[in-house]
Amino acid sequence: MQLFKTTALAALIGLAAAAGAEAADEAQLKAGKGVYMTKTCLACHGRGGAQPVLSYPMLAGQSADYIIDQMEAIRDGERIGTVDETTGHPFVQGMVDIMHLVTEDDIENVAVWLSEQPAAAPKPLDPAPDPDLLAAGEKAFKQLGCRSCHGDDGSKPTNKKYPFISGMNPEYATRAMTEIRDKVRTSGQSKLMWGTIKKADDEEIHAIATWLATIDRSAQ
Ligand code: HEC
Ligand code: HEC
Structure with missing residues (x-):
């Protein structure tokens, strides 16, 4: 009987801990979505990170670790890349310009949210390859x-x-x-x-x- 009680209690504690972890994940996903929707990401990377404009990268389902690394590298001027002939600025400039809006927490939260977003079918190439x-x-x-x-x-x-x-x-x-x-x-x-x-x-x-x-x- 004593053993049963202990096991039941342990199971209950386990359940409560799992529920806590899940709640934290939910909160993080919600915060990440908030960053994405309010800090201009949507305008360039499209709905759920899956419908980017122009030749911009798809982010839906991307590795969270990779997203964090890239955002930090772009913010810190470590990833500059090539210049867009049509604007005279590096392709990544528009994004550099908004990085002051995001905090370290924002970066982590938005990365986790993006990594959970479903992929969309790619745009058909025109002309067909x-x-x-x-x-x-x-x-x-x-x-x-x-x-x-x-x-x-x-x-x-x-x-x-x-x-x-x-x-x-x-x-x-x-x-x-x-x-x-x-x-x-x-x-x-x-x-x-x-x-x-x-x-x-x-x-x-x-x-x-x-x-x-x-x-x-x-x-x-
Ligand atoms: C003005 C347009 C613009 C905005 C706003 C913008 N980005 Fe970007 N982002 C870009 C461009 C352009 C690139 C890639 C440029 C290149 O290297 O060709 C990029 C690259 C990235 C990358 C690297 C992707 C890869 O595959 O390496 C991530 C991650 C990213 N953006 C996330 C975000 C998030 C999150 C936000 C909002 C906080 C955001 N971006 C806001 C234009 C934008
Ligand atoms: C040893 C592992 C490795 C091999 C082999 C490799 N890659 Fe990569 N690749 C990476 C890593 C890691 C990155 C991300 C680099 C960074 O941190 O910016 C990357 C980035 C890329 C990117 C840019 C992704 C983005 O969103 O900006 C492309 C495209 C790519 N690789 C294509 C290729 C192709 C094509 C080959 C074969 C010719 C190849 N890779 C071979 C590890 C590899």
């Missing part, structure tokens, strides 16, 4: 060994700090790969990619980015 180009992209991705970190089709990274890269805007993916290869983007864990991406020429990068852009994470 040539099947030969897609095949070349898939082949290069496999031959160069991208799978060992980003997963079979770029959707399932092998480490929780690595980004998914499928379903991204192809201009964004091309830019990201070129910037990393040419060591314009050296922040965060970029150097992990140097050995692999240096073997890809511009044509292969274009083919890989186009192929990745056709992969629908929402269907997986």
